[in-house]
Amino acid sequence: PISKIGIILSGEINIIKEDFWGNRNILNKFKSGEIFGEVFALAKVSPNNILVETSQNSKILFLDLTNFSIDNENNSSEILKFLSNIFKISLKKNILFTEKLEHITKKTIREKIISYLSTEALKNRSNSFFIKFDRQELADYLFVERSALSRELSSMKKDGLIEYNKNYFTLIK
Template identity: 35%
Template sequence: MEQKKILSRCPLFSGLTEAEMGAVLREMQVKEKDYEKGEILLFAGEVPRDFGIVLEGGIVILKEEFSGSTTLLSQGFPGEIFAEAFAASGEPSLVTVEAAKKTRILWISYGQMMRPEGGGRAKGRLVENMMHILAEKNLFLANRVSHLSRRTLREKVLSYLGEQAAKQGSREFDIPFDRQKLADYLAADRSALSAVLGKLQREGVLTFRKHHFILHTEDEAVHEMEKGDHR
């Protein structure tokens, strides 16, 4: 029962009834596998045929640098998908996936999922959902490249915050990152990011508290600076 609840929260199964989800999983002959903490699920350089969904526990996604150091790129929790882009493209994985704790994974063959025969409406919805997931991740990466291409950290911060304001249709918005995750996303040092945000706030360009931001117009920026001068 708990597994069905977790899968129902996974975007891959959006719009499917519990019965449809069960039928399509049986048709694709999915596999479950348990891993101990520290065990490798996917090695960098490996070409996966399957993608995974975390059922229990959690994973870490690691990037091994040429220097020999390892960078934590992201984490995965129950209900989240990983390795789908590599399974879809047939390209070698650029990352290593490791169990962060005792973990159970549901492995799904990308080839089985994309086979046209069988599954009916549920199979078609599953494929549609996967295309949406891949498109969203591509857009996320394209936006990140756009922000990282800016010359200075100040420009990167303003580029990212401007995108969030446009996406949410307001100059007052919340971002999905805490300070460390935002620093990681912008490939910046956390203390340097905090310094830039502090300076932008003193200049009246923005105000923020934790993950809540307000971007100011030029007139508002002048007013905010004047308020700061009188404090």
């Protein structure tokens, strides 16, 4: 079981789910100031085939929760505040996973891309924005082949739906 929470002090990490055959799916990407592993550490369970991978040089502070108990009646106000903050973070992550589920359940690659880019445009309140993934990471996040993703992005650009340069996108109405 996981007993530590990771706090990203600098850099970025990808949370990856890998199957028996080595197929990778990026569950999410987290950057400096964010935490990971909190649900597993507090629930004292083992994640199945979930990996943490740095996508650049990173510094991570690990908090060991081996002797930490949620059920302790003597929890101080600091512990209760900590748990409240962890709960809020977990709720936000749940929303991100729900968004991802919406993207990956689309039938075509184009629909997956449109779903993801539309969500990012709404979050940024602009039709032009940076995404947090490079091409391979976006393919892994949307659970599609990189070459198919690149082909579909090119097709969408040719059809006048989008413009892009690396991870900067503009949606065209």
